[in-house]
Each structure stands twice: as structure tokens, then as C-alpha cells.
Amino acid sequence: MAKKCPDYIQDLNDYLDGGMNPELCAEIESHIGECENCRIMIDSLRQTVTLCRDGSEEPLPEALDKRLSGLLRDRWKKKFGKQRGQDC
Amino acid sequence: MDEKQLVALARSGDFDAFARLIEANKQKMYGLVRRLAGNEQDAEDIMQESFLKAIDKIDQFRGEAAFGTWLSSIALNEARALYSKKRQSDLKPIEEYLPGSGSHGDDHQDSLRLFDWQYPHKMMESAELKSAVDEAIAELPYMYREAFLLRYIEELPVREVAELTNQSVASAKSRILRARLALRDRLSQVFEDRYGKKVS
Ligand SMILES: [Zn+2]
Numbered sequence: 001m002a003k004k005c006p007d008y009i010q011d012l013n014d015y016l017d018g019g020m021n022p023e024l025c026a027e028i029e030s031h032i033g034e035c036e037n038c039r040i041m042i043d044s045l046r047q048t049v050t051l052c053r054d055g056s057e058e059p060l061p062e063a064l065d066k067r068l069s070g071l072l073r074d075r076w077k078k079k080f081g082k083q084r085g086q087d088c
Numbered sequence: 089m090d091e092k093q094l095v096a097l098a099r100s101g102d103f104d105a106f107a108r109l110i111e112a113n114k115q116k117m118y119g120l121v122r123r124l125a126g127n128e129q130d131a132e133d134i135m136q137e138s139f140l141k142a143i144d145k146i147d148q149f150r151g152e153a154a155f156g157t158w159l160s161s162i163a164l165n166e167a168r169a170l171y172s173k174k175r176q177s178d179l180k181p182i183e184e185y186l187p188g189s190g191s192h193g194d195d196h197q198d199s200l201r202l203f204d205w206q207y208p209h210k211m212m213e214s215a216e217l218k219s220a221v222d223e224a225i226a227e228l229p230y231m232y233r234e235a236f237l238l239r240y241i242e243e244l245p246v247r248e249v250a251e252l253t254n255q256s257v258a259s260a261k262s263r264i265l266r267a268r269l270a271l272r273d274r275l276s277q278v279f280e281d282r283y284g285k286k287v288s
Binding site for chain 2: 005006009010012013036037040041043044045047048049051052053054055057058059060061064065067068069071072073075076079080081
């Protein structure tokens with residue numbers, strides 16, 4: 001029985017990210033040669049990940065960075081007591 | 089001084105060593121946390137709680153993993169704890185992302201076509217595109233967002249995503265695919281609206 005689009009969709013990530021057995025890979029390739037929806041699906045799924053990776057990383061806000069440093073120092077003192085090498 | 093030495097010093101109470109470890113990892117960690125959180129306020133809370141937990145647990149860290157990986161796993165636990173309290177909707181089943189497959193498998197529905205993206209960068213300015221992408225990620229229910237980000241932004245293999253999220257490999261795999269399909273769907277709507285306006 002011939003496979004239909006929904007039979008392929010479960011395997012699309014393996015197809016896109018690699019690690020699929022060559023037989024199934026060839027089968028999918030032959031299917032997208034004939035099926036416009038699956039061709040679009042694969043192309044846009046690939047672009048989805050590219051677009052998510054493109055977004056530049058948000059920098060750590062300076063105010064948060066400062067607040068965290070202070071917080072860390074306080075908690076550390078609570079846990080370990082006065083730091084060695086300090087106040088001597 | 090390498091990381092192992094810094095960890096040993098930190099475990100014996102040397103704050104400067106700990107601060108250096110944090111310094112080396114905080115930017116990357118914020119990058120992950122900011123996207124996991126979906127908004128800045130939650131991201132700040134998660135960062136804060138994770139750093140404090142890292143101090144509380146530093147004695148238990150034996151350096152089996154890199155310090156950054158250990159920090160990330162603490163942040164993931166914090167984020168999960170925060171979002172497990174919030175009601176999250178689920179995503180639709182995988183097959184329903186194909187047009188016409190939601191109903192009876194009716195062949196007449198095959199006339200439904202997916203929208204062809206072509207080149208989003210040509211149709212939208214990059215700032216607009218970026219905010220559309222960020223929004224789409226933030227809209228994902230937490231467990232899907234987490235799986236997707238670990239797989240594609242942190243670039244971890246599926247097996248490690250499964251470990252970090254306490255899921256079987258099969259379940260992690262399914263979450264990653266559903267997240268990817270849902271993001272694709274959301275972005276497709278945005279592009280269809282946007283392209284339509286440009287063309288007319
Ligand atoms: Zn198809």
C-alpha cells in the first residue's frame with residue numbers, strides 16, 4: 001500500500017537532522033518530488049530552525065548582573081562564613 | 089587555572105573561584121534562560137534562583153559534567169518548577185499539522201495547499217522577523233519550548249535532551265518534532281499575513 005503524507009511526518013525530523021536509514025530517506029525524497037505540500041513542509045521546517053538560530057542572543061542585562069553579583073556574595077558568606085584572605 | 093581547579097577551590101569555600109566560574113558561564117546561561125522563560129521577569133527570577141541553588145549545592149558538584157552544563161541543569165529544574173505551576177495548553181497531534189489530515193483523510197481536502205515561505209528575509213525586516221520568531225517560541229507550552237531549545241539552540245543530541253528533561257528518548261523526540269511543527273505553523277501564519285499585505 002502506498003504511503004501518504006501523514007505517514008512521513010513522524011520521520012521528518014530524522015530526515016532533516018540526519019540519522020535516517022538511507023532507504024526511508026530515498027523514499028521521502030521521491031515523495032517530495034511529487035508532493036508539493038511535503039516539499040513546502042520540509043523546506044519551512046528547515047527554515048524554522050535556521051530562523052530560531054539567527055536571533056542574536058540576548059545580553060545579560062547590566063542591572064541584573066549587578067544584582068546577582070551582590071546576591072551571590074551574600075549567600076556565599078552565609079554558607080561559608082567570612083572569606084579566607086579577607087579582612088586580615 | 090582550569091575549570092577543575094576552580095571547582096575544587098570553590099567547593100572549599102573560595103568565593104573568587106566560584107565567581108570566576110559564574111563569570112565564564114553567565115552570558116550563555118542567560119541566553120538559554122531568557123528563551124526558556126519567554127519573558128524578562130521570569131528569566132530574572134530563574135537566573136537568581138539558579139545561582140543561589142548553585143551555591144547551596146556546590147559541595148555536591150563533583151565535576152562529572154562541565155560547570156556550565158551543571159548550571160544549565162539547575163536552571164532547567166528551576167524553570168520547570170515555575171512553569172509546572174502554570175496551566176499550559178497542549179499542542180495538537182503531529183498528523184494535524186498537514187492540511188486535510190485532521191478530518192477523515194478525505195482526498196478532496198488534498199486541494200488544500202500549505203503556504204510556501206520562500207525567503208522570509210526578503211519579505212520582512214530582520215528586526216520584525218526576529219520578534220515574530222521570539223514570540224512564536226514564547227507561545228509554545230513550556231515542555232515543548234524546553235525540548236526545542238535544548239535540541240536546536242543548545243544543539244544537544246536527542247538522547248541528552250531526554251536525559252535533561254527526564255523523558256524517554258521517544259517522548260523527547262516527539263516533543264521536539266511537535267514544537268518544530270507548531271513553530272512552523274505559527275510563523276507560517278505570520279508570513280502569510282505579511283506577504284499578503286506586501287503583494288496587494
Ligand atoms: Zn506529501
